[in-house]
Amino acid sequence: MSTTDAAVLTFTKLVVDDLDAMRDYYCAVFGLHPGTREQFEDGVGGEPIDEIALVANPGDPFGALSLLKFEARSSTGRDELILGFTTPDLDGLIERVRKHGGTLLGEVKEMPSHGIRVAFARDPEGHLSELVELQT
Numbered sequence: 001m002s003t004t005d006a007a008v009l010t011f012t013k014l015v016v017d018d019l020d021a022m023r024d025y026y027c028a029v030f031g032l033h034p035g036t037r038e039q040f041e042d043g044v045g046g047e048p049i050d051e052i053a054l055v056a057n058p059g060d061p062f063g064a065l066s067l068l069k070f071e072a073r074s075s076t077g078r079d080e081l082i083l084g085f086t087t088p089d090l091d092g093l094i095e096r097v098r099k100h101g102g103t104l105l106g107e108v109k110e111m112p113s114h115g116i117r118v119a120f121a122r123d124p125e126g127h128l129s130e131l132v133e134l135q136t
Contacts, residue, residue: 011062011063011064011065011066012064012065012066012081012083013051013065013066013067013068014065014066014067014068014081014083014127015068015069015070016067016068016069016125016127017069017074017125018069018125019037019050019051019052019067019069021124021125022067022123022124022125023052023054023067024100025100025101025102025123025124026054026065026067026123027054028096028099028100029093029096029097029100029102029123030085030093032054032055032056032064032065033054033055033056033057033058033060034052034053034054034055035052035053035054035055035060035063036052036053036063037050037051037052037053038050038051039051039071043068043070044068044070047070047071047072047073048070048071048072049068049069049070049071050068050069050071051066051067051068051069052066052067053065053066054066054067065083081127081128082120082128082129082130083127083128083129083130084129084130084132085129085130085131085132086132086133086134087131087132087133088133088134089133090108090117090119090131090132090133091108093131093133094108094119094121094131097121097129097131100124101123101124102121102122102123102124102129103121103122104119104120104121105119105120105121105122105128106119106120107119112135115134115135115136116132116133116134116135117132117133117135118130118131118132118133119131
């Protein structure tokens with residue numbers, strides 16, 4: 001495959017049960033900003049959806065993370081996706097996770113051979129996030 005044919009990962013969609021609560025969580029914890037919110041009657045495979053785009057900077061035209069709710073059903077299984085976030089302050093990020101209803105899974109892992117510290121957390125609906133601090 002040539003580089004002109006290569007696909008580029010540009011966004012992630014997370015299926016959630018409570019759009020508003022999960023919007024508030026991801027904005028408060030990770031500093032994202034609400035973008036557009038749209039409902040589509042024939043959204044995914046003909047199923048109606050409600051979707052909120054979260055952007056890194058207000059006014060960005062494209063969401064870095066979109067939260068998607070299937071109108072006629074609850075979300076699928078947990079652990080179907082792990083969201084990865086990097087931060088210069090892992091301890092501060094963990095504090096925000098807990099403050100906004102998330103939970104830490106285990107202890108922070110110090111990985112000096114990789115130059116990182118790593119933690120895993122669940123949001124209030126149970127979705128996984130990997131939290132990475134790059135060490136200098």
